[in-house]
Amino acid sequence: MIDRRRSRRSFLKLAAASAAGWWASLSPAGFAAEREPHRKPIPSSGERIPVIGMGTWITFNVPDAPGPMAVRREILGRFFARGGGMIDSSPMYGRAEAVVGDCLRALDRPEALFSATKIWTRSTSTGREQHADSLDLWGAGRLDLQQVHNLQNWQAHLETLRERREAGEVRYIGITTSHGRRHDEMERIMRSEDLDFVQLTYNILDREAEQRLLPLATERGIAVIANRPFRQKALIERFEDHPLPDWAAEIECENWPQFLLKFIVSHPDVTCAIPATSVVAHMGENMGALYGPMPDAAMRERMVAWVGDL
Template sequence: MIRAMAMAAAAALLRPLSARALTAPVTRPIPSSGERLPVVGLGTWITFNVGDDPELRDECAAVMRAFFREGGRVIDSSPMYGSSQEVIGDGLGRLGRPPDLFSADKVWTSSGAGGPAQIEESRSSWRVPRFDLLQVHNLLAWEEHLPDLLAMKAEGRVRYVGITTSEGRRHREVEEIMASRPIDFVQITYNAVDRAVERRILPLARDRGIAVLVNRPFRQGALIRHVERHRLPSWSGEIGAASWAQLLLKFIVSHPAVTCAIPATAKVAHVVENMRAGAGVFPEPAMRRRIAAHIERL
């Protein structure tokens, strides 16, 4: 009797703990500081560019609320994304400026002299005292912007500096910058079908101690639409993937060089689904190969 009661009590204690362990986001360190970030973040390209539409702004704020509730931290945007920065700022204001936010933005102007003013305008739109991460968007005028960003970091006006590219463009230049400049982050496109970065950029990031943000994890939704025509393989359950989105995300964030993937969405259900892909079990190398091979065949 006493033994049965003790087992019941232990089960009651352990169940929530193990459930928490399964839903708590896995984190990875930023190599240059050791600060840990959840492996799934939130992108804002297209999805957050809703202008001043009150209904759509409500939806974006709901997505942000769910994102933080699920343990999310990294939100990424750019002055190129239309009204997205303003919409993020609006959402952050409604949520009472969540202390866990890791704000990642970009400088995107061909004029080196115009960089500081653009950054200040972006900061004002986000309504944050300073950005955690500033990146040179798509390497645009990087020779001029990067020294400015590094100077801002030295002065404590931004915590980390990085560069971005997408869809496999200018990889040679990205490698040169990674090898020669003291950047903290590189943002690239990586997913189960766009795997060019596995050859040189991801190994270089590990060697140089550079954190990796991954954009376009679903190829702007096209990859999801493509694979969703097929049944989710039964072995997905072995790594806790209950949907194609989770399987694709788990593939990305299980690469040891990846710090955080930033899928964009305007739906609460999707942000929850994405965040939960960044928790629990991740595929080992053999399973990663199986996922890539399976998706290639579809």
């Protein structure tokens, strides 16, 4: 019998294509287009994805009105122009999936897209309906990643997702938690189930996952998505009145979002982070973390000590 995980690991690596079209002009002046974005492999396949993705909680839950929709299209345009790929959403996020789908159609569905969403319900049948709705809302015949949101009814939903993966409706499956909750249960699932991804909270202050979950993910060959990289703006607001240390220039950090994101994605067990924003300029700041030198272990310790003293 062919081992499915080993077979999937033999897939050819897929390079995320640079988005082309009118939105390329959104790149800020001086951006060196020839620089390669940092990518990390998905362990179960070897496919490499950009280490900075995009979340949609709150920020893309907006009405279908010209003003808000135009801003979201521009945000996504900047995201793809600067080398982005993964967009993460959920039925929990109100209109976010619908807004993302509309924006993707307006951008002619960039090839670099890595679509990630979730099933969020205690009902097994409703979970199947949510998956079907997501395919429709994203305007896709297949999703790249489907996750069980906050472990709700995870046993039944994972069975559904395996069926959908076999049917070709999803490429990868995973589970999520947030706010540092339910780590014990997540650990048990990671040890017992065949997963491609886990999503959890990890940032420069919330580092509990370093003790067990991150090393376990590497041991089990599971990709890690870090959510709440800024604690939903709280970390930015906490640090923004303080100047960056002079040595932040060594890793080409020009602002606090880049400092905080580079700390996260430089961890060897983290695959990508998914900051969210509703401001075009902030998207440009976030995507700056996709380029330039990354902190090594000694620099990471220095970063932790610096913010601890603020």
